[in-house]
Amino acid sequence: MSPSERTPSAPVALQFLERWSPRAFSQEPVSREELSSLFEAARWAPSCFNEQPWLFVYGADGEDRARIEPLLVEGNRAWARKAPVLGVVFARKNFARNGAPNRWASFDSGAASMSLALQALDLGLSTHFMGGFDEAAAHEALNVPRDEFEAMAAFAIGRRGDPGELEQSMRERERPSDRKDRSEVAVEGRYRT
Amino acid sequence: MSPSERTPSAPVALQFLERWSPRAFSQEPVSREELSSLFEAARWAPSCFNEQPWLFVYGADGEDRARIEPLLVEGNRAWARKAPVLGVVFARKNFARNGAPNRWASFDSGAASMSLALQALDLGLSTHFMGGFDEAAAHEALNVPRDEFEAMAAFAIGRRGDPGELEQSMRERERPSDRKDRSEVAVEGRYRT
Numbered sequence: 001m002s003p004s005e006r007t008p009s010a011p012v013a014l015q016f017l018e019r020w021s022p023r024a025f026s027q028e029p030v031s032r033e034e035l036s037s038l039f040e041a042a043r044w045a046p047s048c049f050n051e052q053p054w055l056f057v058y059g060a061d062g063e064d065r066a067r068i069e070p071l072l073v074e075g076n077r078a079w080a081r082k083a084p085v086l087g088v089v090f091a092r093k094n095f096a097r098n099g100a101p102n103r104w105a106s107f108d109s110g111a112a113s114m115s116l117a118l119q120a121l122d123l124g125l126s127t128h129f130m131g132g133f134d135e136a137a138a139h140e141a142l143n144v145p146r147d148e149f150e151a152m153a154a155f156a157i158g159r160r161g162d163p164g165e166l167e168q169s170m171r172e173r174e175r176p177s178d179r180k181d182r183s184e185v186a187v188e189g190r191y192r193t
Numbered sequence: 194m195s196p197s198e199r200t201p202s203a204p205v206a207l208q209f210l211e212r213w214s215p216r217a218f219s220q221e222p223v224s225r226e227e228l229s230s231l232f233e234a235a236r237w238a239p240s241c242f243n244e245q246p247w248l249f250v251y252g253a254d255g256e257d258r259a260r261i262e263p264l265l266v267e268g269n270r271a272w273a274r275k276a277p278v279l280g281v282v283f284a285r286k287n288f289a290r291n292g293a294p295n296r297w298a299s300f301d302s303g304a305a306s307m308s309l310a311l312q313a314l315d316l317g318l319s320t321h322f323m324g325g326f327d328e329a330a331a332h333e334a335l336n337v338p339r340d341e342f343e344a345m346a347a348f349a350i351g352r353r354g355d356p357g358e359l360e361q362s363m364r365e366r367e368r369p370s371d372r373k374d375r376s377e378v379a380v381e382g383r384y385r386t
Binding site: 050060108 | 201202212229234235236237238249251260297307379381383
């Protein structure tokens, strides 16, 4: 399935169909200017009380990048080792305004990450967010206190690479994923289980 | 501050600056076709194991809409009473694949909600997500089981209305909000507290 084979069930801006999470990344670097645009897009996401509870910590080369790769589970490291930029997005657990738990921290961080992914697409870059990483090690390696933040997802950023260089099992999955029927996730009226 | 007065600190697609959460909504209906496009955009968001843990339950008129308005806290009802579409987004707590807790359910639902908000903007519509609503009542009114889902946010969808019709305190806040400095939310290397 190529991107254009994602068939929407209603008219939708192309960016939502064209964004998908590849495993084949090119090692070509991402510039600091490109990265600034990505985090800038994330910055303007909405959040509860405008708390902006997200924190992106990333490495684009050298020691900074090398610090992150070992945090990934083996299945992710197998492909992410080529991605030029790796990072982790954290959610700030409590409101800065009053210290109370922020139950929207993760939700809002997801919104900011989506903005980042779409800005990346706009620049011809791909993103792949991953749940498979060592949270405790991520806090430790990136110096992000566990009592203040929750490590939500690791991410890879770069340009699409040659799927032929992937392990065979991954090569076969190197295409945009499909989705449930819209009626399963958007219901007018009341939900019926 | 008008939308164009949001000054980005790096080049970024206009959609991220132009999206903000108004309180002044016009009562002009949103068509079923427009709503389909919004939820379609949400549908293609990425998620852990492609679980798509989001569930949008909404009302666009009559009893369906009337069921949602009373779920909002008073401060939100004061302005949302004009919005033609109201809804609640829920996150499915456990993975369908194995029943284990999905700690990314809220993060992924936030990503889907961001897609919805950007697709709305593309159609000239505005969205306003709200943390202030009665969760227990939302589960009950919308028939969404609490053991399976967490009510994350209420939302209003519609076209921008006349700010002059808002209560004065809200009228003064009827403009795009600003953000923290990018350096506070995106860090290369290691985080320093």
